[in-house]
Amino acid sequence: MKAIQMREPGGPEVLTLVDLPAPEIRSATDVLVRLEAAGVNPVDTKIRARGTLVPETLTAVLGCDGAGVVEAVGEGVTRFQPGDAVWFCHGGLGGPHGNYAEYIVVDERIAQPKPASLDFVQAAAAPLVLITAWEALYDRAALHAGQRVLIHAGAGGVGHVAIQLACLAGARVATTVSSAEKARFVQDLGADYTINYREESLRDGLADWTEGRGVDVAFDTVGPAVFRETIPLMAVYGDLVTILDPGHDLDLKEARNRNLRISLELMLTPQLGGLTEALDHQGKILRRCGELFDAGKLRIQVAESFPLEQAAAAHRRLEAGGAVGKYVLRIG
Structure with a gap:
C-alpha cells in the first residue's frame, strides 16, 4: 500500500511516500479500513519534529484521524460489515499504524459509523x-x-x-x-x-x-x-x-x-495507556457528534485538502499558522 512514512525526526521533508505491506486482521474484533482521507493535526507535526510517542520506535506512519470504508472484518465483529463507511481517531503515534496510508486496522469499538451528512474529507477532519x-x-x-x-x-x-x-x-x-x-x-x-x-x-x-x-x-x-x-x-x-x-x-x-x-486535556491518553473504558467513552462522543452533524447542529470546517503525496506541504501550511479549520489528506 502507499503510505507516508517518517524514518527520523525532522522537518516536513522527512515525510516520504513509500510502499508498505498492507495491515492484516489479527484479532477477531479487528476491522480493516480502506482509507479515503486522513486529518492533519498539530500533534502530527510535533511527532514529526520531536519523535514518536511510542517508546523504541523511530519510524512512523502519522495521522490520528481517519475516514474510509470497511474492507474486511474479523470473525467476532458484530457492528460492521464490508462496505460500511466509518470514521475514528486511532493510531499515528509511532510505528506503521497511522492514517497517512491507504489502509489501517482498528478494533471495532474504535470505529464509528460515518455521519451521512459528511463526506470523507470532512469526516477525517473531525474526530480528534x-x-x-x-x-x-x-x-x-x-x-x-x-x-x-x-x-x-x-x-x-x-x-x-x-x-x-x-x-x-x-x-x-x-x-x-x-x-x-x-x-x-x-x-x-x-x-x-x-x-x-x-x-x-x-x-x-x-x-x-x-x-x-x-x-x-x-x-x-x-x-x-x-x-x-x-x-x-x-x-x-x-x-x-x-x-x-x-x-x-x-x-x-x-x-x-x-x-x-x-x-x-489530552485526548490521546486512552490510546497511549490502552484504557478500554476511556476509549469506549470517546466512541460515544463520536456517535453523539455524528447525530449532531446529521441533525444540522454541528459543522466542521476544512481549510484545505491535499493529496496523500503532498503530506509535507500540508505540514508546512499547518505550521505556518493562520488556518481557518482543519487540513486533510485525500487518499481514496
Whole structure:
C-alpha cells in the first residue's frame, strides 16, 4: 500500500511516500479500513519534529484521524460489515499504524459509523478535535447553560468546534481571533463576542463583556503565555482547561486566590495507556457528534485538502499558522 512514512525526526521533508505491506486482521474484533482521507493535526507535526510517542520506535506512519470504508472484518465483529463507511481517531503515534496510508486496522469499538451528512474529507477532519473539545468543555469544565466561556483561537481546528459545543450547552461564548474574516466566521458559528487580540485588549474586552466578573470557563488551545494571561480573566471558582503544557515557570498564586480549578486535556491518553473504558467513552462522543452533524447542529470546517503525496506541504501550511479549520489528506 502507499503510505507516508517518517524514518527520523525532522522537518516536513522527512515525510516520504513509500510502499508498505498492507495491515492484516489479527484479532477477531479487528476491522480493516480502506482509507479515503486522513486529518492533519498539530500533534502530527510535533511527532514529526520531536519523535514518536511510542517508546523504541523511530519510524512512523502519522495521522490520528481517519475516514474510509470497511474492507474486511474479523470473525467476532458484530457492528460492521464490508462496505460500511466509518470514521475514528486511532493510531499515528509511532510505528506503521497511522492514517497517512491507504489502509489501517482498528478494533471495532474504535470505529464509528460515518455521519451521512459528511463526506470523507470532512469526516477525517473531525474526530480528534471533536473529542478534545468535548472532553475539555463537558468532561473537565462541566460547562452548562448560562455560563460565560472564553475559547482561545476560535477559528482553529479545536476552537471552531468548541464554540459550537459551548453554544449547544447553552453557554455564552467569547473567543479570540486575529482578523475580521475570522471574526465573521466564528460569529456565524454562534460566538457572542469576538476579540481581535492583535488590535484589542483582551482584559478590557472581557471585563466589559462580563461586567467585571470574569469568565466562568476558559479553554486554552494556544500555549503557556496565553494560559498565564487567562488566569486573571477568570471568575472566582472558575474552570480553566488547557490542551498544552502550561510551562514549568508557572506562578499559580492568582489562580489560588481565585480558587480556580485547572484541568489538563489530552485526548490521546486512552490510546497511549490502552484504557478500554476511556476509549469506549470517546466512541460515544463520536456517535453523539455524528447525530449532531446529521441533525444540522454541528459543522466542521476544512481549510484545505491535499493529496496523500503532498503530506509535507500540508505540514508546512499547518505550521505556518493562520488556518481557518482543519487540513486533510485525500487518499481514496
